[in-house]
Amino acid sequence: GQSLEQPSEVTAVEGAIVQINCTYQTSGFYGLSWYQQHDGGAPTFLSYNGLDGLEETGRFSSFLSRSDSYGYLLLQELQMKDSASYFCAVDLTDSWGKFQFGAGTQVVVTP
Amino acid sequence: GAGVSQSPSNKVTEKGKDVELRCDPISGHTALYWYRQSLGQGLEFLIYFQGNSAPDKSGLPSDRFSAERTGGSVSTLTIQRTQQEDSAVYLCASSLGQGVYEQYFGPGTRLTVT
Numbered sequence: 001g002q003s004l005e006q007p008s009e010v011t012a013v014e015g016a017i018v019q020i021n022c023t024y025q026t027s028g029f030y031g032l033s034w035y036q037q038h039d040g041g042a043p044t045f046l047s048y049n050g051l052d053g054l055e056e057t058g059r060f061s062s063f064l065s066r067s068d069s070y071g072y073l074l075l076q077e078l079q080m081k082d083s084a085s086y087f088c089a090v091d092l093t094d095s096w097g098k099f100q101f102g103a104g105t106q107v108v109v110t111p
Numbered sequence: 112g113a114g115v116s117q118s119p120s121n122k123v124t125e126k127g128k129d130v131e132l133r134c135d136p137i138s139g140h141t142a143l144y145w146y147r148q149s150l151g152q153g154l155e156f157l158i159y160f161q162g163n164s165a166p167d168k169s170g171l172p173s174d175r176f177s178a179e180r181t182g183g184s185v186s187t188l189t190i191q192r193t194q195q196e197d198s199a200v201y202l203c204a205s206s207l208g209q210g211v212y213e214q215y216f217g218p219g220t221r222l223t224v225t
Contacts, residue, residue, distance in 0.1 A: 030210075030212070031212055033212055033213075041218075042115075042202065042216040042217060042218050042219060043154070043202070043204075043214075043216045044216070045213045045214060045215070048212045048213065050212075087153055087154065089154075091212055095166070095167040095169075096159070096161070096166055096167070096209060096210075097142060097144065097159030097160075097161060097166070097167070097209065098156055098159060098167055098170065099144070099154075099156055099214075100156060101146075101153040101154040101155075101156070102153055103152060103153040104152070104153050
């Protein structure tokens with residue numbers, strides 16, 4: 001089957017760095033996306049890795065290694081507003097438009 | 112500009128009733144997605160439209176679920192004979208087109224089946 005595994009929760013203090021890993025088992029995908037979702041809110045797009053390597057967008061970076069079947073989202077200089085759930089997702093090659101999401105990682109930022 | 116809108120925002124219905132959920136995508140976005148999110152869970156893919164066509168309906172949980180899109184814009188997700196396990200938040204998203212990975216999500220419809 002196809003699956004994406006993420007840690008369920010990560011806690012860190014303001015100003016720290018957090019890495020959220022996403023390991024996957026899938027037959028094929030075009031790229032790995034990351035979304036942020038605050039409680040009661042809609043998911044918002046953060047980043048996309050179509051190729052192996054690191055993508056940097058401000059305080060957030062994302063990485064993909066297809067040979068190791070994993071990726072990660074790196075949150076730097078954590079702020080209280082970063083407390084949210086973070087989801088990894090892949091767009092599958094076996095069906096156009098079909099995305100599979102992980103179960104999400106709850107990031108709790110403490111003062 | 113306007114984002115993705117969904118209606119109603121909340122829907123409480125009795126078991127066995129039919130419900131219709133509506134999604135208005137961002138203007139010009141040809142791709143539209145429906146997802147289901149149960150409490151504390153990830154997003155479960157339901158269906159994808161490119162224009163008015165849905166090439167893959169295998170994500171729909173049962174034949175009680177159906178979706179359509181007309182005029183390449185508004186989409187409705189219909190659940191017939193609702194069951195308690197259908198209770199969830201139903202999210203709609205749109206993107207510029209096929210192969211465009213960035214999706215813009217609506218606020219969702221919270222469905223409660225009593």
